[in-house]
Amino acid sequence: MTALREVIDSATAQPRLRMTALRTLAEQATEPAAALAAYERAVEFVPLIAWHGLGAAGPASISWPGIGCPAAGGPPIGLDAGRPERAVELLEHGRAVLWSQSLQTDLDLAAVRRHSPDVAQRLERVRDRLQALDALGDPGPAHVASRDRTSVSDTRVALAREWEELCEHVRRDVPGCEGFLRPPDFAQLRAAVEGGTVVLVNIAERRSDALALTADGLRVIPLPGLRPRLAHDHVSTWMAALESFQYLNMLHALGDGEARSHGSTPDDAEFPSTWLWDAVVAPVLDVLGHTAEPAAGDAWPRVWWCPTGPLTFLPFHAACR
Incomplete structure (x- = not known):
């Protein structure tokens, strides 16, 4: 020390x-x-x-x-x-x-x-x-x-x-620069949220959590299934699949028939949609109460996902089971 x-x-x-x-x-x-x-x-x-x-x-x-x-x-x-x-x-x-x-x-x-x-x-x-x-x-x-x-x-x-x-x-x-290079004030962040929920997803060894911020306040949602090493493994698999299919799509564009037979998107097994749903998306939506389609005529709720670390590579909008 x-x-x-x-x-x-x-x-x-x-x-x-x-x-x-x-x-x-x-x-x-x-x-x-x-x-x-x-x-x-x-x-x-x-x-x-x-x-x-x-x-x-x-x-x-x-x-x-x-x-x-x-x-x-x-x-x-x-x-x-x-x-x-x-x-x-x-x-x-x-x-x-x-x-x-x-x-x-x-x-x-x-x-x-x-x-x-x-x-x-x-x-x-x-x-x-x-x-x-x-x-x-x-x-x-x-x-x-x-x-x-x-x-x-x-x-x-x-x-x-x-x-x-x-x-x-x-x-x-300097006018308007009272918080220069300092963390923003929580009240300012909360005031910026309108018409939905901003979900900050933090991943760390000691604990992983979703911080769900609305104009009314903040909810802390523990994510015990979200671990850094597992996240890195899923991201590595997904990025390798994307690189492989980018190459195949390039060959397809050049008229390679064998590349055409492989399709234009990665296989479901290479896309961590189920893991992402179980580890992050489903626990958050459950706490927010977004568990079913809205009634006829009602608007869909808005959720903005703000991932960090390796999670920034993953398409949260496609998470499903």
């Missing part, structure tokens, strides 16, 4: 390393409240690491080497601490940051740029310099002179301090 806290409190450590240390501290904490506090600090590093950090792969996997899934750890900890609303805030924050990166948009920075373009430019400059230092890694004594290592450390400390000061300046002085 002492070593972890030294890394966490070290301004010379890379943001990625400090985030990893905070997540480890959260996992090892014996009290849910302490675990949540550590994870909340870890989430503060997500925007800095994510900016220009995902590349073309997008947030479908929502993970980075050495970090894992930054969006998944918070909800189980928040639920264990008896704060389901905070679980929603943390999960949506991770999703929003990574989707913004994948789509090459940044609504937070865009808002700053509209009101204070010079501050937005300084934020980008500091972020780019920090990421350039992180790309260099931590030089060891075998190949870098002591004065050079000290120079890198001093530069990182100065940039980290400038970053924090700029963020606080934005939250304090």
Whole structure:
């Protein structure tokens, strides 16, 4: 624990390393409240690491080497601490940051740029310099002179301090940016839901849950049948089937008769529709009361599925038994 806290409190450590240390501290904490506090600090590093950090792969996997899934750890900890609303805030924050990166948009920075373009430019400059230092890694004594290592450390400390000061300046002085790079407020998320239910599906080793959000409030729906390893297995099978049939369809388009005989869609055995129904969709719909067709003339209920991690690869709309 002492070593972890030294890394966490070290301004010379890379943001990625400090985030990893905070997540480890959260996992090892014996009290849910302490675990949540550590994870909340870890989430503060997500925007800095994510900016220009995902590349073309997008947030479908929502993970980075050495970090894992930054969006998944918070909800189980928040639920264990008896704060389901905070679980929603943390999960949506991770999703929003990574989707913004994948789509090459940044609504937070865009808002700053509209009101204070010079501050937005300084934020980008500091972020780019920090990421350039992180790309260099931590030089060891075998190949870098002591004065050079000290120079890198001093530069990182100065940039980290400038970053924090700029963020606080934005939250304090830029109109409409009070929550800059922070998790959204639960009340705002609930107010955005209209005419249905938003279901955030979180998958993690310690527990998996659906967080069903309506304008009236939040329901936590445990999903004991949803396990990360099993989900990864189903996704791997499904993605391999899609790649295979994409190849066959290409041959079919080129006039290959053998490819035509295989059809144009994967076999039912390769599509995890039954597992997805049993593990996720059916338990959620049962709790929501959506167990039968609506009466004649009544509108169908609306449900928006927001999966995370490997589940983002699966077509929830096709789940059935």
